[in-house]
Amino acid sequence: MAQDSLLRFFDPGKPLRDVIEKLLEACPDTEWRLIIALARCGGLRIPSEALALTWAGIDWAHGRFRVRSPKTEHHEGRVDRQLRARGCQALPGGP
Numbered sequence: 603m604a605q606d607s608l609l610r611f612f613d614p615g616k617p618l619r620d621v622i623e624k625l626l627e628a629c630p631d632t633e634w635r636l637i638i639a640l641a642r643c644g645g646l647r648i649p650s651e652a653l654a655l656t657w658a659g660i661d662w663a664h665g666r667f668r669v670r671s672p673k674t675e676h677h678e679g680r681v682d683r684q685l686r687a688r689g690c691q692a693l694p695g696g697p
Contacts, residue, residue, distance in 0.1 A: 625638055651672070
């Protein structure tokens, strides 16, 4: 039964935009939609990187935000990365 519900999202014959739109529609609230968007557009690891985001990590002036990576923080120079806040073409309403 669980596999049937997964298959309704992951149909290899559908365009990615349609799959993401269907996934977003199934999200229970805005918080979940944001998590999906961060994973899809920003490449964030879920849940570790999404949960590590802070308001202090946002650079409003330059349209960037800092993503701390618990998975790679033990590697030299891999503690965090900067991502541009931009539209995502795979999301409904994106450019």
